[in-house]
Amino acid sequence: MEKYNTEKSKALYEECCKYLVDGVSSSFHVAPCEEFPIGMVSGKGARMYDVDGNEYIDYIAGFGPTILGYAPKVLNDAVIDQLGRGVQFSAPTELLCALSKKLTEIIPCAEIVSYQSSGTEANMHAWRVARAATGKMKIVKFEGQYHGWADEQKITIGADSTEQLGARDNISRLFTTAGQRQSTTDDIILAPWNDLETLTKIVEEQKDEIAAILMEPYMCDEGPILGKEGYLEGVRKLCDDNNVLLIFDEVITGFRLSLGGAQEYFGVTPDIGIFGKAIAGGIPLSMIAGKKKYMELVHPSGTFNASPISVAAALAVIGELEKPGTYEKIDALGTKLANAFIECGKKNGIKTYANHHNAIVQFQFGIDRAPEDWRDVLDNVDSDMYDKFYNLCRDYGVRITSMRGRIYLSTAHTEEDIDRTIEVFEHVFPMLKED
Numbered sequence: 001m002e003k004y005n006t007e008k009s010k011a012l013y014e015e016c017c018k019y020l021v022d023g024v025s026s027s028f029h030v031a032p033c034e035e036f037p038i039g040m041v042s043g044k045g046a047r048m049y050d051v052d053g054n055e056y057i058d059y060i061a062g063f064g065p066t067i068l069g070y071a072p073k074v075l076n077d078a079v080i081d082q083l084g085r086g087v088q089f090s091a092p093t094e095l096l097c098a099l100s101k102k103l104t105e106i107i108p109c110a111e112i113v114s115y116q117s118s119g120t121e122a123n124m125h126a127w128r129v130a131r132a133a134t135g136k137m138k139i140v141k142f143e144g145q146y147h148g149w150a151d152e153q154k155i156t157i158g159a160d161s162t163e164q165l166g167a168r169d170n171i172s173r174l175f176t177t178a179g180q181r182q183s184t185t186d187d188i189i190l191a192p193w194n195d196l197e198t199l200t201k202i203v204e205e206q207k208d209e210i211a212a213i214l215m216e217p218y219m220c221d222e223g224p225i226l227g228k229e230g231y232l233e234g235v236r237k238l239c240d241d242n243n244v245l246l247i248f249d250e251v252i253t254g255f256r257l258s259l260g261g262a263q264e265y266f267g268v269t270p271d272i273g274i275f276g277k278a279i280a281g282g283i284p285l286s287m288i289a290g291k292k293k294y295m296e297l298v299h300p301s302g303t304f305n306a307s308p309i310s311v312a313a314a315l316a317v318i319g320e321l322e323k324p325g326t327y328e329k330i331d332a333l334g335t336k337l338a339n340a341f342i343e344c345g346k347k348n349g350i351k352t353y354a355n356h357h358n359a360i361v362q363f364q365f366g367i368d369r370a371p372e373d374w375r376d377v378l379d380n381v382d383s384d385m386y387d388k389f390y391n392l393c394r395d396y397g398v399r400i401t402s403m404r405g406r407i408y409l410s411t412a413h414t415e416e417d418i419d420r421t422i423e424v425f426e427h428v429f430p431m432l433k434e435d
């Protein structure tokens, strides 16, 4: 197997750095563990092609959105058709009505919906709805969970060690960018995820001030980490007992775990659900869904909210995902990939853990069991080995995310893609032990 030559990518990145902050348009487009990112030219299905002419099997999926893969005909046709009829009307359309109706049918918590363009905005909107609905201001947010990059949102998401996080009942407020107004986070209460006891204590003490408990129902950003048996149900009950709303941030899990998101997959319905990324297959669109009596308290604004292009794209995506057998096919590929990763670990004497839930797959080194929470990941997962794996996969044509082992499948992945990926894994695993 030949290592890829990526000289043109390197030169492109150097050129970009002259004109563009960090040389990329979003922080993780260059992985912290790589010298330069691969410059891309095009994608088709599950494959991508770089500026040096190399082909990659892609599992980054644009950080989640491209659930139908790259340049899918059904999505392109819908977008091209809409382009011919206009891109921005600032008025209701029949397609907008059809999409909204469809979303209320497939998402359990959706009595009614409302749109924005990014997950960050949708979170801002959902938090405001919760505050309007309860007349209370505080939001419980979990350590390690990312909900967007606004001042109030980007807190205690990156840490190098458990020590930095402080005690479970007195979590440190960690800010990640210069210029963040710390006062905006006065109404955020930090809690450890997957710890119902600590959460119950927090809610019982401050229930008169807490508007909502906000969570990724499958903690993807620093994991992925599954809720313990009964955890989601326990949080649901805690909210009901204390006049606190439950918000699921399904920006990652939406359309990936199932058509109705994590709330359908796990059978626990929040008061408000937040969706983005995969909803329109890579065209910007986000959405919040919930009870009419809450949602109608806040009237959303936004020039680009539900642009006709995004709406046409979302209808095409949902039309594909709801075809019978879609998730079963993805699930079978995920099982094969996860098993192969564990097998490679065994063959090479490297401790590995892998799991998958439909279109979200997880690879970890240093542990051979599911991680329990973010602290467990920080203490026990071998992130240095993952970084090495990331770079080796990249060198031989497999794109995985640099984000703690979370990768994405799409409807475009085939058995052949998975087999080729496994060949690359078998090739690079022995190199993980080399210095």
Ligand SMILES: Cc1ncc(COP(=O)(O)O)c(C=O)c1O
Binding pocket: 117, 118, 119, 120, 121, 123, 146, 147, 148, 149, 216, 221, 249, 250, 251, 252, 276, 277
């Ligand atoms: C769970 C979650 N919520 C919100 C966001 C923010 O979404 P966006 O990047 O579209 O603003 C992200 C982005 O990665 C996310 O993973």
